[in-house]
Amino acid sequence: MQASSKKEWFPQVAVFNVPQEAAMAFPHLQQPSFLLASLKADSVNKPFAQRCQDLAKVIEDFPAKELHAIFPWLVESIFGSLDGVLVGWNLRCLQGRVSPVEYSIAMEFLDPGGPMMKLVYKLQAEDYKFDFPVSYLPGPVKASIQERVLPDSPLYHNKVQFPPTGGLGLNLALNPFEYYMFFFALSLITQKPLPGTLHIRTSDCAYFILVDRYLSWFLPTEGSVLPALSSSPGGPNPSPAPRTPTMPFASYGLHHTSLLKRHISHQTSVNADPASHEIWRSETLLQVFVEMWLHHYSLEMYQKMQSPHAKESFTPTEEHVLVVRLLLKHLHAFSNSLKPEQVSPSTHSHATSPLEEFKRAAVPRFVQQKLYLFLQHCFGHWPLDASFRAVLEMWLSYLQPWRYAPEKQAQSSDCQARCVSERWAPFVQENLLMYTKLFVGFLSRALRTDLVSPKNALMVFRVAKVFAQPNLAEMIQKGEQLFLEPELVIPHRQHRLFTAPTFTGSFLSSWPPAVTDASFKVKSHVYSLEGQDCKYTPMFGPEVRTLVLRLAQLITQAKQTAKSISDQCGESTAGRPFLSWLGFCSTDTNGSYAANDLDEMGQDSVRKTDEYLEKALEYLCQMFRLSEAQLTQLTLALGTTQDENGKKQLPDCVVGEDGLILTPLGRYQIINGLRRFDIEYQGDSELQPIRSYEIASLVRVLFRLSSAINRRFAGPMAALCSRADFLGSFCRYHLTEPGLADRHLLSPVARGCAARRPRGPRLSLRFLGSYRTLLSLLLAFFVASLFCIGPLPCALLLVLGYLLYAVAMTLLTERSKLHHL
Numbered sequence: 001m002q003a004s005s006k007k008e009w010f011p012q013v014a015v016f017n018v019p020q021e022a023a024m025a026f027p028h029l030q031q032p033s034f035l036l037a038s039l040k041a042d043s044v045n046k047p048f049a050q051r052c053q054d055l056a057k058v059i060e061d062f063p064a065k066e067l068h069a070i071f072p073w074l075v076e077s078i079f080g081s082l083d084g085v086l087v088g089w090n091l092r093c094l095q096g097r098v099s100p101v102e103y104s105i106a107m108e109f110l111d112p113g114g115p116m117m118k119l120v121y122k123l124q125a126e127d128y129k130f131d132f133p134v135s136y137l138p139g140p141v142k143a144s145i146q147e148r149v150l151p152d153s154p155l156y157h158n159k160v161q162f163p164p165t166g167g168l169g170l171n172l173a174l175n176p177f178e179y180y181m182f183f184f185a186l187s188l189i190t191q192k193p194l195p196g197t198l199h200i201r202t203s204d205c206a207y208f209i210l211v212d213r214y215l216s217w218f219l220p221t222e223g224s225v226l227p228a229l230s231s232s233p234g235g236p237n238p239s240p241a242p243r244t245p246t247m248p249f250a251s252y253g254l255h256h257t258s259l260l261k262r263h264i265s266h267q268t269s270v271n272a273d274p275a276s277h278e279i280w281r282s283e284t285l286l287q288v289f290v291e292m293w294l295h296h297y298s299l300e301m302y303q304k305m306q307s308p309h310a311k312e313s314f315t316p317t318e319e320h321v322l323v324v325r326l327l328l329k330h331l332h333a334f335s336n337s338l339k340p341e342q343v344s345p346s347t348h349s350h351a352t353s354p355l356e357e358f359k360r361a362a363v364p365r366f367v368q369q370k371l372y373l374f375l376q377h378c379f380g381h382w383p384l385d386a387s388f389r390a391v392l393e394m395w396l397s398y399l400q401p402w403r404y405a406p407e408k409q410a411q412s413s414d415c416q417a418r419c420v421s422e423r424w425a426p427f428v429q430e431n432l433l434m435y436t437k438l439f440v441g442f443l444s445r446a447l448r449t450d451l452v453s454p455k456n457a458l459m460v461f462r463v464a465k466v467f468a469q470p471n472l473a474e475m476i477q478k479g480e481q482l483f484l485e486p487e488l489v490i491p492h493r494q495h496r497l498f499t500a501p502t503f504t505g506s507f508l509s510s511w512p513p514a515v516t517d518a519s520f521k522v523k524s525h526v527y528s529l530e531g532q533d534c535k536y537t538p539m540f541g542p543e544v545r546t547l548v549l550r551l552a553q554l555i556t557q558a559k560q561t562a563k564s565i566s567d568q569c570g571e572s573t574a575g576r577p578f579l580s581w582l583g584f585c586s587t588d589t590n591g592s593y594a595a596n597d598l599d600e601m602g603q604d605s606v607r608k609t610d611e612y613l614e615k616a617l618e619y620l621c622q623m624f625r626l627s628e629a630q631l632t633q634l635t636l637a638l639g640t641t642q643d644e645n646g647k648k649q650l651p652d653c654v655v656g657e658d659g660l661i662l663t664p665l666g667r668y669q670i671i672n673g674l675r676r677f678d679i680e681y682q683g684d685s686e687l688q689p690i691r692s693y694e695i696a697s698l699v700r701v702l703f704r705l706s707s708a709i710n711r712r713f714a715g716p717m718a719a720l721c722s723r724a725d726f727l728g729s730f731c732r733y734h735l736t737e738p739g740l741a742d743r744h745l746l747s748p749v750a751r752g753c754a755a756r757r758p759r760g761p762r763l764s765l766r767f768l769g770s771y772r773t774l775l776s777l778l779l780a781f782f783v784a785s786l787f788c789i790g791p792l793p794c795a796l797l798l799v800l801g802y803l804l805y806a807v808a809m810t811l812l813t814e815r816s817k818l819h820h821l
Contacts, residue, residue: 035062036070043077052105056115064126071123072130075180078110079187082136091207092191092319093200106206112217116180123176130179131161134170136186138291139313140298145170153295153366155287178284184210185292188323202322211289211323215330218285219362221337279354286331286366293324294370297377316378318390324374325394331367332397332404335359364430371398372433372529379441384448386455395438396466401427419470428472429479429522433529436476436539439467443547451558452565454609460555461612464619473540473623480538482519483526540624548624552631555613555620561675562609651675685737686764699769710762717761726810733810735761 035058042051055074059067080088089106096103110116134145144151145160159172174182188207202208296314338359378391397403402424428435442463449456467473526536537543620626652666652675662670669675681688686703690696710717720731767773777798784794 035066036073039070040073048102049105052109052115056109059115059119059122064122064128067119068123068126068128071119071128071176072179074116074119075183078116079183080191082133082183082186082190084190084192087191088187089206090191091187091210092205094206095200095204096206097204103206107209110210112213120176120180128176129173130176131171132174132179132182134160134172136190137172138296140295141291143298153287153291155284155291177281178288181285181288182292184214185288188293188320202319208323208326211326212330214285215327215334218282219330219334221333279358282355282358286362289327290366290370293320293327294367294374297370297373315381316374318387321378321390321394324371325390325397328367328371328394328398329404331363332401335363336401336405368431368434369529375434375438376441379438379445384445386453386459388445389455389459392442392459392462395434396462399431399435399466420472420475422471425475425478426518426521428475429482429518430525432476432479432483432522433526435467436480437530437537439463439539440537440544440547443544443551446551447547447554451554451613452561452609454605454612457558457609457612457616460551461616461619464616464623468619468622477540479522480540482522483536484538485519545624548620549626549630552617552620552626555617556631559610559613562606562613565606650677686766693771694766694769695771695774699766702765702769706763706765714760714762717763721761729814730806730810731761733806733813735763 039055039058042054046054058070076086076088078089079091080086091106091110094103094106108114134142136142137145141151141153141156145156150157150160155178156172159174161171161173163169163171296316338356375391375395378388382388382391402420446456446460446463451457451460526534530536617631621631650660651669652663653660654663655661666675686706690699717731717735721728721735723731780798781791781794784790784797789797
């Protein structure tokens with residue numbers, strides 16, 4: 001029966017009628033080689049849907065002995081190669097709304113209960129091992145193993161295989177589940193996005209949704225872990241067998257064995273909780289995700305990165321950060337699903353299930369340290385742009401585990417009055433650096449960004465809103481007081497782990513006695529992450545308060561800048577003549593300086609910026625108890641008041657021999673977009689550079705023509721402009737540059753140059769070289785043709801219309817001059 005199925009699925013390979021005849025004729029060709037060759041050929045010749053259907057039937061029909069040879073190839077063909085050359089199924093760009101058929105097939109195949117997991121469990125039951133090269137592991141892990149120092153994560157224990165003499169490199173001997181998850185997690189980092197996929201929404205991609213499904217399946221918030229899909233009914237559940245290292249290691253951390261080994265070694269009853277047989281999958285999944293996504297910076301590397309000359313070893317992407325945020329949100333929900341009587345370690349008993357113990361230990365044991373180093377790197381090295389929002393939201397998600405607690409739904413109706421419950425005080429204290437030091441890191445970033453930008457203003461608002469939640473600031477202050485409390489005896493800090501809880505054998509073994517000294521817990525957290533000789537800066541101390549006051553000043557200045565830009569945009573739009581859109585009036589050739597994205601987003605963006613900054617300032621005043629008098633005094637000290645016309649002042653300058661010279665305060669104001677100079681072209685308008693909206697060759701021809709006319713008729717034009725009657729006013733309106741004497745020259749050098757170059761009356765035809773002018777003329781002729789008006793009558797009408805407009809403008813100009821006199 002088995003042979004007939006093989007012949008049915010791979011007829012092109014079966015040379016003889018029965019596969020056994022092929023084996024007899026070619027004893028050196030084993031059946032797995034036929035299977036692998038056939039699948040490789042199908043991957044090229046068959047469509048995607050047919051390939052997945054064939055793979056599902058092969059997994060169902062073939063035994064593990066023949067499937068283990070295709071497993072490494074299949075995993076690589078799905079997730080791509082570790083060096084990034086082979087793309088695989090490109091799950092990070094596969095979306096349901098773009099490719100619905102391929103998306104549904106891939107998700108069904110890779111689902112936790114799908115054919116691929118059936119293959120994993122089938123091979124797991126036979127205890128197969130697969131080599132994974134150490135060279136593709138994260139930097140700190142790779143360096144540690146290559147130095148023959150065992151990493152502190154139990155994920156690598158009993159798995160390192162040293163090569164024989166002349167071998168190519170170190171490998172990890174992984175069971176099928178570990179091998180599959182290693183490739184799945186690393187594909188987020190090794191696979192580079194293809195061209196044209198930069199605007200794909202990460203949350204809609206197959207990879208992101210698969211991560212969510214795996215987390216929900218293996219780290220359930222309700223019930224227990226689902227049992228593995230065994231290849232035969234009643235068959236044994238697969239379990240990774242421990243391996244003995246071939247060479248001794250020196251461990252720089254505490255040795256933690258896996259959950260499974262701990263539980264099985266203490267198994268005494270055949271009627272034990274079935275989840276205990278499968279808890280190793282939950283542990284493995286979490287360890288793999290944390291190691292592959294977060295463990296790119298060690299404590300030693302983090303200390304080196306504080307140097308400005310240090311070179312980055314790994315740069316995460318925005319997609320990477322979004323996936324890590326998904327992991328953190330699920331871990332909070334997973335940990336908060338503990339039963340009330342099992343939240344505290346003091347209530348621990350042997351009747352507690354392994355899953356419940358894992359929920360309690362998951363975040364502090366596996367995530368905290370690596371996440372802290374990851375966030376520290378992002379805060380210090382991420383570009384100062386709006387993409388930092390992804391890092392910010394990841395950080396804020398970790399800081400608010402109460403958002404993912406079961407009681408959150410009951411409080412959602414009264415979100416304004418909701419305050420942080422005292423039950424979260426231990427979490428805040430044991431993650432004190434996540435709140436305080438990273439908040440200081442955010443302040444240093446915010447002081448260097450343009451807060452007039454709505455996206456940057458939103459980030460400041462989000463952080464201020466989270467930290468201003470009722471009772472949270474008090475919890476942080478209490479944690480700082482506990483850390484700063486003097487103690488008589490400070491225990492000697494172990495290498496890398498100062499006072500970490502001692503987990504003997506496994507973190508699921510008997511819990512140590514509950515540490516009742518909260519101060520000791522906080523000190524243990526800080527020293528384990530920063531070292532015992534660290535210099536801690538209190539979040540509510542004078543240094544941070546000074547930074548907050550500076551941020552409050554910048555927020556006030558940014559609000560004024562946004563209002564000024566909004567007023568300028570409104571005035572320029574309202575004051576623009578209607579005929580200037582048709583090119584019959586002199587246009588502003590000087591352009592405008594866009595200091596931020598407000599110019600493109602309009603009044604709605606200004607309103608949002610003002611709302612964000614106003615609320616952020618209110619929250620900061622609540623947190624740090626800033627008075628209105630303090631803000632007013634600091635605002636006046638920096639000179640951010642507006643002048644009598646309601647316009648922003650120039651950057652802070654002093655007048656020197658060669659013009660205005662910026663002071664250090666003025667440079668700071670320009671760099672942060674708080675103030676600016678009104679940049680405009682002040683030279684000869686005929687000689688200014690050709691603009692993008694002009695036809696270069698036509699502008700040059702018109703310049704030569706107008707120059708020839710001006711040389712030929714310079715005398716008559718001067719005589720006409722010197723007349724005191726209406727004809728003289730009409731000629732002066734067209735032949736002299738309006739407003740030349742009224743220009744505000746900021747530099748004495750430019751003023752002197754302008755004085756040495758008096759310009760007489762002249763004709764300028766440059767406006768005819770503008771695309772807009774030519775397009776307007778063509779449009780006018782086209783509209784005239786619709787009313788049966790020929791080109792010549794249309795041209796006469798245009799000239800007549802312009803003459804009437806010019807007469808009116810001449811009268812208005814002369815009247816305004818008389819009014820000023």
